Amino acid sequence: MDRRRPHKRGHWPVHLALALISALMLVPFYWVLKTSLTGENIFAYPPSLLPHDPNPFYFVDVWYAIPFLRYLINSVIVSIMVVVANVFLNAMAGYALTRDFPGKGATIMLFLSCMMIPFQVTIIPAYLITAKLHLLNSYFGMALPLMSTIICIFIFKAAFEAIPHSLVEAARIDGVPDWQIMFRLIMPLTKPAIATNVILSFIWSWNSFLWPLVVVRDVNMQTLPLGLSRFLSVVEDTTGALYAFCVMVLVPGLLIFLLAQKEFIKGLTSGATKG
Amino acid sequence: MAERAVDMAAAPLGAAAARPTFWARRRSRELGLIWLFLLPSLVIFLLYRIIPLVWNVVLSLEFWSPYRPARFAGLYQYQNMLFYDDAFWKVVGNTLIFMASAPIGIVLALGVALLVNQQIKGRGVYRTIVFMSYPVMTVAVGIIWQWLYNEKVGLINYVLISLGITNRGIPFLESFQWALPAVILASLWQVIGFYMIILLTGLQSIPPNLYEAASIDGASAGQSFWRITVPLLKPSLFLCFVVGIINSFNAFDLIFVMTGGGPGHATDLLVTYIYSTAFKLGHFDYAAAMTVANFVLFVGLAFVANRLAGGEAGAVKRRA
Amino acid sequence: MKWSWLNNRFTITFGTILVLVVIWNVYISFHDHGLIEGRVVGPNGAPVAGATVTLSEQSLLVNQERGKTTTDLSGHFRFTGHHMHRPYLHAEKEGVGQFGPHQYPLYFQGEDLILKQPLKLTAQAS
Numbered sequence: 001m002d003r004r005r006p007h008k009r010g011h012w013p014v015h016l017a018l019a020l021i022s023a024l025m026l027v028p029f030y031w032v033l034k035t036s037l038t039g040e041n042i043f044a045y046p047p048s049l050l051p052h053d054p055n056p057f058y059f060v061d062v063w064y065a066i067p068f069l070r071y072l073i074n075s076v077i078v079s080i081m082v083v084v085a086n087v088f089l090n091a092m093a094g095y096a097l098t099r100d101f102p103g104k105g106a107t108i109m110l111f112l113s114c115m116m117i118p119f120q121v122t123i124i125p126a127y128l129i130t131a132k133l134h135l136l137n138s139y140f141g142m143a144l145p146l147m148s149t150i151i152c153i154f155i156f157k158a159a160f161e162a163i164p165h166s167l168v169e170a171a172r173i174d175g176v177p178d179w180q181i182m183f184r185l186i187m188p189l190t191k192p193a194i195a196t197n198v199i200l201s202f203i204w205s206w207n208s209f210l211w212p213l214v215v216v217r218d219v220n221m222q223t224l225p226l227g228l229s230r231f232l233s234v235v236e237d238t239t240g241a242l243y244a245f246c247v248m249v250l251v252p253g254l255l256i257f258l259l260a261q262k263e264f265i266k267g268l269t270s271g272a273t274k275g
Numbered sequence: 276m277a278e279r280a281v282d283m284a285a286a287p288l289g290a291a292a293a294r295p296t297f298w299a300r301r302r303s304r305e306l307g308l309i310w311l312f313l314l315p316s317l318v319i320f321l322l323y324r325i326i327p328l329v330w331n332v333v334l335s336l337e338f339w340s341p342y343r344p345a346r347f348a349g350l351y352q353y354q355n356m357l358f359y360d361d362a363f364w365k366v367v368g369n370t371l372i373f374m375a376s377a378p379i380g381i382v383l384a385l386g387v388a389l390l391v392n393q394q395i396k397g398r399g400v401y402r403t404i405v406f407m408s409y410p411v412m413t414v415a416v417g418i419i420w421q422w423l424y425n426e427k428v429g430l431i432n433y434v435l436i437s438l439g440i441t442n443r444g445i446p447f448l449e450s451f452q453w454a455l456p457a458v459i460l461a462s463l464w465q466v467i468g469f470y471m472i473i474l475l476t477g478l479q480s481i482p483p484n485l486y487e488a489a490s491i492d493g494a495s496a497g498q499s500f501w502r503i504t505v506p507l508l509k510p511s512l513f514l515c516f517v518v519g520i521i522n523s524f525n526a527f528d529l530i531f532v533m534t535g536g537g538p539g540h541a542t543d544l545l546v547t548y549i550y551s552t553a554f555k556l557g558h559f560d561y562a563a564a565m566t567v568a569n570f571v572l573f574v575g576l577a578f579v580a581n582r583l584a585g586g587e588a589g590a591v592k593r594r595a
Numbered sequence: 596m597k598w599s600w601l602n603n604r605f606t607i608t609f610g611t612i613l614v615l616v617v618i619w620n621v622y623i624s625f626h627d628h629g630l631i632e633g634r635v636v637g638p639n640g641a642p643v644a645g646a647t648v649t650l651s652e653q654s655l656l657v658n659q660e661r662g663k664t665t666t667d668l669s670g671h672f673r674f675t676g677h678h679m680h681r682p683y684l685h686a687e688k689e690g691v692g693q694f695g696p697h698q699y700p701l702y703f704q705g706e707d708l709i710l711k712q713p714l715k716l717t718a719q720a721s
Contacts, residue, residue, distance in 0.1 A: 014393050021387055022404045025464065028419045029407065031430065057681070057700035064680050064704060089315045096312035099305070107313065114324040115517065116573035118524040118546050121566040122327035124559070129322055145323040148316040151517060178308060207412040209528065225412055246415040253410030259604055261403060265476055 036243035058240035062248060065241065070220060071227040075206060078142045078223060082205035085147035087197050091187065093148070094156025115150045123214050130215055137218045146205050152197045159193035160186060195263030203253050224249050328570060334563035341557070352564035363565065365540050366548040367572070369455060373462075373526065373544055374576060377519035380463040381512065384470035391471070392478050402475065406468035413465065413525045417532030420461035424448050424533075454537045462529055466522045470515045477511030478504070516580045520573060545569045626707045629677040633710030634670045635686050635694070638717055642670025646688035646716065650674050651696060653683050670713070680704045684714060692716035 037054040062068060097108065126145060135141030163186060171181050187194070209225040216222055222230070228245060257264065335352050337345040356363050387405060391398050408416075423430050424447040432444035447457040481504065489499040527546045530536065536543040536551060543551075545565065553562035635646045643666060650662035661679065666672045666686075680701050687693035694714045701708060 011393070011395050014390055014395055018387075018390050018395075018398075018401045021390075022401055025405055025408055025468070027430070028416075028423065028464070031423070032415075032419055055700065057702075060680050060700065060702055089319070092312035093316040096309045099309050101306055101309050107317075110317075110325075111320070112577070113570075113574060114320045116520065116570055116577060117324045117328055118527070118569065120524065120527050120546050120550055121331060121562075121569065122323060124553075125327035125330040126323050129326065144319065148319045150320075151521070153316065178305075203410045207410070209412070209414055225414065228414065242418070246412070246418065249415065250411050254407060255608070257406065257410055258403065259608060261406075265402075265472060 032243050032246055036240060036247045038240065058244040059248065061241045062245045066227045066230055067220075068227065068248075071222055071224045074139070074221060075223040075225075077139050078212075079202055079205045081139060081143040082146045083198050083201050085143065086149065086152060086201040087194055089148040090152040090197055091156050091190070091194070093153045094193075095160055095186070097153065097157045098160045111150045111153060119145075120210060123210065126211075127214050135215075137216055137221055139221070141215050142212050142221075142223070143205070145211060146201070146208060149201060149204070152193075152200060155196055156190065156193050159190040163189055192263045192266035195260045195266070199257055199260055199264045202256050206249075206253050328566075331563040331566040334560050335567050337560055339560035339563075345560075348560070352561050353568075355561060356564050356568065362540050362543070362548065366543045366545050367568075369541075369543060370523075370545045370569075370572070372455060373459060373523055374519070376459045376463065377516065377523075380467055380519070381470050381474070381515045383463070384467050384515070385474050385508075387467070388471045388474040388478055391475060402472065405471050408465050409468045411465065413528035414532055416461060416465050417529045420457075420464070420529075421448065421533045424457050448534050448542075449538055451538055451541050454534055454541045458526070458530055458533055458537075458542050461533065462522065462526050465525070465529075466518065469518055469522075473511050473514050473518065474508065477508045481507050513580060517577075520577065545572070623703050623706075627703065627705040628707055629675055629705040630707040631674040631677065631682065631684070631699075631710070632708070633672060633684070634713040635666045635672065635688070636670060636713040636715050637688075637691050638715065640715075642666075642713075643688050643691055643716060644668045644670060646670070646672075646686050646691070648672045648674075648714070649685045649696075650677060651683045651685065652679050652681070653696065653698075654681075676705075678705050680706075682708075686714045686716060688716060692718040 034051045036058055037056065038051045097104070130136055130141045130144070133141070135144065167185065168181060171185055176185075207225065208223075212223045212226050213229075216226065219230075228249070334345075336348055336350070338348045338351070339345045391401050391405075422428075424432075426432060426444040426446035426449070429444070429447075431447070432441075435441050436444065445453060447453045485503050485507075486499055489503060494502070523544070524546065526544060527550070530542050530544060530547050534542045536547055540548070546569065549562045549565045549569065552558050552565065631650065633648075635643045635648065637643045646666045648664055648666060649660055651658065651660045653659075661677055661682075662674045664672050664674060680703060681698055682701070683696040683698050685693070685695040685697075694716050697714075699708060699710075
């Protein structure tokens with residue numbers, strides 16, 4: 001188990017390669033950040049590599065050009081609804097899939113095939129269904145289609161299967177009812193899977209653009225990505241402010257990932273090895 | 276495992292025929308619980324995936340127009356699609372090329388994962404940096420890369436010209452050959468971090484004593500890679516493939532922002548072509564037929580990938 | 596331990612963010628009277644009295660004057676109660692020159708602004 005071999009000398013090629021790769025991955029970020037701070041015209045040539053005359057006022061522009069706070073709150077509410085619902089629904093479904101029951105194979109095939117349906121082709125029927133349910137223009141309507149994702153169901157399933165069964169059996173013999181086994185014994189042990197689910201569903205719901213666009217007419221209910229399109233019609237100098245907007249939308253997703261990355265990665269472990 | 280315990284609980288069903296009611300009740304109570312647990316997710320998928328798919332299938336068998344009631348059309352739309360629409364085949368080809376680029380991304384990510392897996396300081400930082408591209412909104416990714424590829428002022432052309440590789444800027448997003456690779460590169464940039472993390476966790480779960488045993492037996496690094504690492508990574512590779520399919524749906528946003536389908540369908544994927552047929556031309560029935568084709572295509576691809584990956588991912592575990 | 600949850604990195608991050616937001620809003624509430632104070636000087640650096648200073652809002656959609664005042668004997672002028680985050684100031688005095696319109700980006704709407712540099716009129720050759 002001990003992989004600590006003396007590696008003092010041969011490391012720098014690895015560092016070099018990784019540094020190069022990191023630089024490549026970061027170039028677009030750097031560019032967005034730089035342009036959001038300097039607001040230089042994107043059509044200026046040659047493009048300057050370093051920011052000159054940086055100023056943070058484009059962020060102020062973005063804040064006032066659209067009802068940013070309102071959109072932010074909307075996005076937060078919808079995302080929280082999605083994340084919470086996701087964790088519960090996926091955990092329940094994942095747990096159910098670890099038991100053996102008639103129709104299990106068919107259910108699994110069903111789930112897998114649902115993954116193959118791209119969202120864009122479902123928007124009209126989804127819109128009609130949401131309208132029938134009287135959920136148009138509502139937070140719940142925006143959150144509903146995103147409230148369960150198949151990939152996370154399987155991650156939970158794998159995480160549950162990784163729990164040593166003797167624990168569950170001992171609890172069952174002691175007469176602990178199923179509900180309690182589920183929530184007080186198993187869930188704490190699957191914290192990594194929960195973290196993975198939280199991060200992924202947060203990212204997907206925070207960035208979701210097409211569905212709120214279809215479902216929401218009322219300007220006050222729009223989420224941040226929609227604010228982007230409204231914003232583009234209001235602002236004059238599209239570059240600095242536009243990029244500032246991109247930065248502002250990006251930050252929460254990044255923040256959540258940074259906070260929960262350890263568990264996120266552990267959560268993928270049980271998912272990756274069991275498939 | 277879980278199935279065994281349930282089997283054991285269910286076994287007394289046969290053995291203790293003297294007390295069938297207790298176990299039968301318990302079993303059916305458990306079944307009820309299982310379906311209860313599955314119900315909310317199933318309802319959501321039913322409402323938002325299955326019913327739309329069925330709707331599409333039904334629509335694909337009709338002539339639909341906003342002015343008249345729909346008439347049954349049989350396989351007319353499919354005939355139209357398969358035999359009379361060149362754009363459809365071009366678009367299918369583009370989609371296949373796009374999906375074929377996923378393995379390239381996975382291989383690259385594997386390389387990065389192998390690098391990050393080394394015992395070096397700051398590997399957590401590298402890992403974070405590579406993943407950072409994923410939480411970015413796809414529309415923003417499109418905007419950024421569209422500017423990077425710009426023929427006159429884009430950074431990429433600037434670098435190419437400075438390095439002397441070319442004399443004038445290449446209009447990446449407007450040329451027939453470069454547009455699709457350009458879009459694929461942008462999409463790969465976004466997803467490679469996710470691939471890398473999946474592969475990294477897969478790598479880290481391979482017990483190191485396998486490598487030690489191999490090196491004791493005299494295996495070279497290459498051999499231990501191909502014989503140990505790759506087979507044990509198969510579930511991770513399949514998960515990456517699934518993520519790749521999900522990400523190809525995100526490519527819709529990318530393409531819309533960057534090229535809008537590209538110079539004459541050059542960057543049109545099946546999803547974007549379906550969207551423009553439906554919403555720009557109003558041919559919802561034809562778009563529905565293509566949706567069904569898209570679904571069949573992806574299911575086929577997933578099936579193939581599942582076979583290649585060892586066939587156990589997600590399938591019902593067959594207990595001999 | 597009951598207080599160990601305070602050490603959780605989530606609590607620290609979001610708690611810090613919350614605290615910063617509160618502090619920032621308190622700061623804003625003390626400084627958002629929409630005040631702009633400044634001086635107008637001539638090309639030689641001497642204060643100019645009686646120059647007309649115009650406060651306006653300019654953007655792609657709007658070009659609107661929001662206030663007009665004249666400088667007093669020592670060249671000072673003052674606006675209050677504006678609600679812009681990018682005010683433009685324009686000063687002119689007949690026979691001396693003009694300045695602007697120049698923008699003064701603010702951190703929040705109606706931030707109090709006390710100009711350090713005077714508005715320097717330059718003679719226009721027109």
